[in-house]
Amino acid sequence: MSKNYWITDKPLQIQTCVDQVVRPEAGAICTFTGIAREFTKGKRTLHLEYQSYVPMAEKKLAQIGEEIKAKWKEAEVAIAHRIGRLEISEIAVVIAVSTPHRQDAFAASRYAIERIKEIVPIWKKEHWEDGTEWIGDQKEQTSYKERMPEKEEMTDG
Template sequence: MRYEISKEPINIQSVIDKVVEREAGAITTFIGTVRELTDGKKTLYLIYEAYETMAVKKLAQIGKEIEERWPKAKVAITHRIGRLDITDVAVVIAVSTPHRADAYEANRYAIERIKEIVPIWKKEHWEDGEAWVGNQLETVAYPSGKPEEGDLHE
């Protein structure tokens, strides 16, 4: 399985190993980690939650989009859920391509798409409270019922 939601810490090397190809000249790896400070506010820990079965499908969709856009690209993505402490690894994306420019571009595309279409949510816990991150007032309308490219958060 190249697309996974994991309740356990992510083994980074195992994600990379999934995209090793004889034709590849580059593998880029993105490692998303839990940041302590956001807009000056100190996070103690995060809880990630997913609609797991749909999240795996949407990760696979992103992989497919990449493989259509960057021929011969190979993608693997694992996103962790549950409680994560500061510096923990939340997501690992590995992309291999024949040439390095494509590997960088495609990897960037993957993380931006995750932030648009994959049903995963994080709750920030601070010393004085907690809140789900995102536009909770749901003031962004999606006329097509789903986010378009360009509806980027963060």
């Protein structure tokens, strides 16, 4: 397991990721927590099951971290994803990004979750009341770049 990027079958703790990115020069830490939801496209989910090719998945998580550091030079990143059976409301993924300024932390965190869906070999099996289905492609209908405006406007409010 990499210090900042790991796959585990144990419950995830948000603070574990945050601890990896806390530093004096960071004025912001943005966390994203993805949880198992009860309804997907109108179907009631009973529980989820995640599987992964762990060595490659951890390499891809680290790649995402490097992409973030290339785009947001002062970012520090930690990403953890859970595999195995998850009950509704259990944490599936935690991302923590620290940067000197909040707008970069927000943007980098969003970038991370979208890239996870695009390139990390993690598969989700949804268990519904009336059956199951493996979901290999977890991306939304459009790619991250298509959904992101060229320049996000943030205010200091």
